[in-house]
């Protein structure tokens with residue numbers, strides 16, 4: 409009954425080794441049974457070439473559509489040119505830097521608080537009773553909906569934006585840390601106790617490692633939520649950032665700049681996700697994968 | 699019915715254990731009285747759900763008895779103690795630690811220096827035949843190997859009492875016999891007090907000097923059968939008439955209980 413494999417993240421592609429174009433093919437366990445039909449039998453190289461071919465086809469399709477002359481749609485060449493310009497004059501770097509700084513600050517604060525709070529909720533029933541209603545309630549409010557309130561109460565500086573990102577990261581991470589702690593198998597705790605572990609030792613040596621896969625998945629979801637939130641927050645009020653750039657471009661009907669920003673958002677998000685995925689794969693190598 | 703032993707190591711005194719199952723009370727153990735002598739090897743058999751694991755957990759100090767108590771070496775059990783080693787029905791290995799680190803876990807808690815720890819771990823890994831897998835993770839082991847690792851981990855802290863909950867249940871017949879012989883060999887050398895839960899009638903007779911047959915609903919001791927075969931037990935003993943006779947008695951006690959319904963859940 410206790411969930412052995414993490415996590416119950418809604419998005420199964422976030423679950424380690426579960427679907428998606430996961431690069432985390434099991435390294436040390438030979439593929440004994442073919443899992444999803446014959447798909448798994450493709451080598452990494454073949455898979456990568458299929459991926460690349462698909463992306464290339466997409467770009468060609470885009471180019472074709474824009475060449476036919478759909479109203480205002482910029483073609484790949486135009487977008488690449490604009491990307492070059494924005495890179496050359498430093499705008500792209502500045503905007504990306506500003507957005508990243510907000511995300512990383514909010515994300516770091518959010519997870520830093522979420523992990524101890526999640527542990528507290530999982531370990532002490534009273535703490536759970538006190539904290540859970542708030543977490544469950546705020547979880548149902550999209551972080552973006554907090555922005556008006558944050559701007560009114562905290563002004564238009566960096567604080568409201570970082571706060572909203574903090575909230576997004578905190579809420580996703582706290583739930584999964586909590587689930588991780590609750591899901592720690594009782595037999596493991598008992599096994600440590602009969603070997604002489606007192607409750608603090610049980611916590612450090614059993615509960616923390618046993619729930620780490622959940623925490624890491626929570627962090628990945630949190631980072632995704634933070635990244636989605638920052639861009640939207642910048643659309644509303646910011647002096648710089650990728651969201652701000654798009655907002656400006658929208659005023660001047662500057663579609664190439666919007667495209668460049670969107671692509672930058674996608675690439676940066678992907679890089680951050682893959683980084684966390686790599687860390688996760690390394691730290692949870694011990695896990696039994698289904 | 700209960701054999702009164704002078705130097706009882708483990709004594710169950712009128713132990714009652716109730717659980718609340720979806721609101722209603724459920725009696726898992728209904729007044730268990732049992733004494734296990736210092737250095738004795740006792741096996742406990744009975745239908746599924748009769749409270750064998752519950753009894754063992756109570757002796758391990760992992761339960762809070764509803765009434766009655768368990769006394770170990772004249773001291774009431776009120777929590778786990780490293781004097782008592784437990785091998786759980788589920789292997790309960792720490793999946794993030796290698797086999798060796800699992801075995802060293804208890805020693806590390808005792809703050810034993812690394813060199814000494816390693817020597818002890820190596821000794822017990824050798825005993826259970828896992829030397830080659832010392833650096834493997836539990837997920838890389840078969841069920842039987844996991845169980846052997848759990849046994850090494852329990853042995854390593856050198857407990858005076860071993861509580862074993864169906865430790866060989868996951869092993870194939872061949873490994874099982876081998877592990878039984880090895881367990882007895884170690885026991886003859888180091889004479890720990892052993893309480894060994896099993897489903898297997900053969901196993902219960904081969905290992906023990908006394909078999910405790912339990913009945914379910916409510917969980918209680920139904921019969922005790924003395925196994926007066928001498929130690930060391932040998933393969934030829936397994937095939938002897940005497941063994942067959944004892945085996946039949948235990949079988950009778952387990953499978954032909956007056957109101958036994960067996961495992962109907």
Ligand SMILES: Nc1ncnc2c1ncn2[C@@H]1O[C@H](COP(=O)(O)OP(=O)(O)OP(=O)(O)O)[C@@H](O)[C@H]1O
Pocket residue numbers: 717718719724726744745746747748749750751752753787917
């Ligand atoms: N923590 C618990 N909460 C509620 N009921 C429990 C708990 N532990 C055991 N029980 C109940 O007590 C009864 C005895 O359980 P126990 O695990 O001791 O049986 P067992 O003899 O070891 O069975 P098996 O041979 O299947 O392992 C069962 O009916 C079980 O449902």
Ligand SMILES: [Mg+2]
Pocket residue numbers: 750751752787863
């Ligand atoms: Mg049991």
